[in-house]
Amino acid sequence: MKWHSETVKRGETEAVGSTQLRFIHFRGLGPFVLGTVHQASVLNETNVSDFARDLRQFMEKYPDRNLLLCFKQVAYLSSTVLTELMRAHKGLQAQGGGLSVCSLRDTLREVFSITNFDKAIRVFDSPEHALKSVSAKPDTSWLSRFRNR
16 A cells, blocks of 8 residues: 555554555544645745655645545644645646635634635635535545555
């Protein structure tokens, strides 16, 4: 269940039915792939670079998936992260997928509102709320790609 042997050497961990890169842990959640950001802040250049790399790797492998990024553990993020989110949103949307976010703290929700990101990228209160809002058949076919590596 490896993406590539060279990425595993750079710090990727493995788990059954999920993949964790340096910054984002991916797992299936009904019609979504839930990406949980597991850093409290995404502010410095290294963190933003790791975050962007994880998003790009996901998009390269699964351009047509609906990614739901969970920011429950994130208290702060830089404006560069907003740029990366918009880039991911446009890239996934162009390939038939999509990007949504959930579990934003009040301060982050305010940033999304002030910058009008909540108009472009759908914001849910929680992963459960996102699931309730869609009526799509669960798609877990992406998991087999991990298991077959």
